[in-house]
Amino acid sequence: MALKLLAFAAPLLLALPAQAQAPLAAQGCLGCHGPNGAGQAPVPALTGRPAAETEALMKAFRANERPATIMGRIARGYTDAEIAAVAAHFAAQR
Ligand code: HEC
Numbered sequence: 001m002a003l004k005l006l007a008f009a010a011p012l013l014l015a016l017p018a019q020a021q022a023p024l025a026a027q028g029c030l031g032c033h034g035p036n037g038a039g040q041a042p043v044p045a046l047t048g049r050p051a052a053e054t055e056a057l058m059k060a061f062r063a064n065e066r067p068a069t070i071m072g073r074i075a076r077g078y079t080d081a082e083i084a085a086v087a088a089h090f091a092a093q094r
Pocket of ligand 1: 025028029043046067070071078
């Protein structure tokens with residue numbers, strides 16, 4: 001029984017899309033910024049962007065220092081540590 005379950009579940013696990021591997025804090029970005037954060041017009045790409053740049057933009061959105069339709073509200077839901085993790089994640093994506 002357990003073996004049967006494993007045989008059934010293993011291919012499913014291997015088939016998980018790449019975005020399932022993004023850290024939890026980055027999952028919430030993919031719906032708008034596209035699979036892997038590669039961007040989907042008109043929402044800009046996050047993929048490959050230097051971490052320091054993403055961090056600075058997120059903090060500017062959070063502080064209401066950068067005009068935004070939606071990012072100001074989103075950024076306010078993220079701590080400094082989460083922003084750093086998300087920025088590092090997207091910087092490492094190709
Ligand atoms: C509801 C859709 C939505 C979600 C979710 C979202 N974004 Fe955005 N993002 C946008 C839009 C739209 C813009 C353009 C600025 C604006 O109008 O708010 C943007 C702009 C940005 C920019 C500025 C890019 C540039 O070149 O100006 C960064 C950085 C960014 N988002 C990061 C993130 C991160 C990191 C997450 C996840 C924590 C995220 N966004 C989640 C829609 C979204």
